Structure formats: structure tokens, C-alpha cells
Amino acid sequence: MSKVTVVGAGNVGATVANVLAHKDFLREVVLLDIRGDFAKGKALDSWQQASIDHYSTRLTGTEDYKDTANSDIVVITAGIPRKPGMSRDDLISTNAKIVSSVASSIMEHSDPIFIVISNPLDVMTYAAHTTTGLPSNKVFGMAGILDTARYRAFLATELGVSPKDIQAVLMGGHGDTMVPLPRYTTVAGIPVTELIGEAELNAIVERTKKGGGELVKLMGTSAWYAPGAAGAQMVEAIIKDEDRIFPCCVKLEGHYGLNDVYLGVPVKLGTGGIKKIYELELNKEELGLLNTSSDHVKAVMKTYDDMKLS
Numbered sequence: 001m002s003k004v005t006v007v008g009a010g011n012v013g014a015t016v017a018n019v020l021a022h023k024d025f026l027r028e029v030v031l032l033d034i035r036g037d038f039a040k041g042k043a044l045d046s047w048q049q050a051s052i053d054h055y056s057t058r059l060t061g062t063e064d065y066k067d068t069a070n071s072d073i074v075v076i077t078a079g080i081p082r083k084p085g086m087s088r089d090d091l092i093s094t095n096a097k098i099v100s101s102v103a104s105s106i107m108e109h110s111d112p113i114f115i116v117i118s119n120p121l122d123v124m125t126y127a128a129h130t131t132t133g134l135p136s137n138k139v140f141g142m143a144g145i146l147d148t149a150r151y152r153a154f155l156a157t158e159l160g161v162s163p164k165d166i167q168a169v170l171m172g173g174h175g176d177t178m179v180p181l182p183r184y185t186t187v188a189g190i191p192v193t194e195l196i197g198e199a200e201l202n203a204i205v206e207r208t209k210k211g212g213g214e215l216v217k218l219m220g221t222s223a224w225y226a227p228g229a230a231g232a233q234m235v236e237a238i239i240k241d242e243d244r245i246f247p248c249c250v251k252l253e254g255h256y257g258l259n260d261v262y263l264g265v266p267v268k269l270g271t272g273g274i275k276k277i278y279e280l281e282l283n284k285e286e287l288g289l290l291n292t293s294s295d296h297v298k299a300v301m302k303t304y305d306d307m308k309l310s
Helices: 011-023 036-048 088-107 121-132 144-159 198-209 211-219 225-239 284-307
Strands: 002-007 026-032 058-062 073-076 113-116 139-141 170-172 178-180 244-253 259-270 273-277
Touching (some): 011 225, 036 058, 073 225, 088 121, 088 284, 113 121, 121 139, 121 284, 144 225, 144 259, 198 211, 225 259, 259 284
Antiparallel strands (some): 170 178, 170 259
């Protein structure tokens, strides 16, 4: 059985750890945080839940990277949320330093697959990849799974159907520049365009783009249940070698005519990480949106490069 480390014991990280424990296919989940007692408390609380919910996965909390040794997968959720008065550059600088430090510390004890959840997601994946020097199939970000989950939830509500029957693909950057693909959205195999009007569908797409912001306005903080579950789903697909097809943030090297940019695209996840990047037949409008998203992400990547943090 495998060992997974989750870095960051906040709401998202603790949810990743707890969801993984409930799935009961891992030997151990290590929850690491600079607040060691906080991580130990979260892990202990979840371990005490084991006999109630019938799982055997052992949870350990720590602030010591030595406890992460021989991890198969590391999920990075560490970082700070953007605060009032904080510029985008401040957020990038702070979180990039955190992500880079985490990645290099992990590499001293393991040679794992990295899944990045920290924000801004696309550039944090870039920071982790450049820091580790690992091949791009072993360092990628969680974005599209969360975005499609929100999209499917909104569609399920509008249509009055189970979200389990909805399949969808969203590409591009995580946030306002994501690329919706209604042509690839189906409900039990039925094209969604046969079940909902164009105006209603467009409204759902726009709501999806601002899905994170909607939750911040409602709760005063960012989401954690859905992001945490999405990260755990990626771990499960890799450890179980399920060959699941998910939209993930990965470095593109000629795919869709794009190079040296980290964007969400459909990939196959299994043993070793990303086994394949799928290139969909996009029409002119969709390609245009993807290129716009790429330009936006590249601008943020340049901001990171100009900081010369490494």
C-alpha cells in the first residue's frame, strides 16, 4: 500500500487527507504544516474517526519533512489566500516562495509525483515544476476537475438531474479565462445543447468561471470540500492506475500549438502520473479562447520569472 503526503493542514489540505482516508486504499497519509501541532490535531481527529467510518488508513500530523520520506504522491495546498490590499504580484511572490520551498524540501526525502492545488494554480504548478526538475508528467495541477465539478453541479440543478450523469470538459487557465466546451458536455450521453437553451447555458458557464469568487462572497473564505475531493480523486486515479481522463494543469510542449505554458487540458492519469495528453479537435472559436487563456497565463508566468525567486 502507498504513502501520500499532503502539505498544508488548512481547510483544503485537511479535506484532501480526510477524503483519502475514507477511501481506505492507502497505508498512510502524512499531513504536514509549519504549524506542527495544528497538523497533528487535524490528523488525530481524522484518525479517531476511523473506527466510526470503517477505514484503516493511518493519518500522521507533522512539521518535519523527514516524516514524508518515501512518499509516492505529494499534494501541495500550502499558501496564503489573497487579502484585502494585496496585489496579484504580492500573492504570486509569497506563494511561489512557499511552494518552491515545499517542493525542494520534499525532494530531499522522496521522488514523488506532485499535485499542486495552491493558488494562483497555473503559475504555482510552474514554480513546483521548475524547482523539482522532474518531468512534466510528474508535476501538474488540480484545476479542471474542480471547474468541471462546479459546472456539472450548476447544470444538475438547472436540469433537475443527477450530477453523476453529466460529463464535461473545461480547458485553459483556472478562473475567468477558462475555456468552456459545451460541444463536449453530455447528460447520460445526450448533448447538453438539446436539453438547455443557449442563454441558460451561457449563464451557467459564466457562473462557473466565477465559482470560486461566489463562495468567497458567501463564506468570507475560499472553498475546501470540492477542491479537497478533487485532489483526492487525482491521487486515487494514480495510485490505483485507473487511467481516468481528467482536465489537469500541465506543461504544454507543442500541444494545441502552444509551448512552455501551463494550462488545463484533458489527460490520462494512472501509474507514473500523466500517461497521455489528449488533443481535442477544437473549432476556431474554441482555439481562440484557448490562446487568450494561454496569453493570460504566460503573462502571470512572466511576472514570476521577473521576480527571480530561484
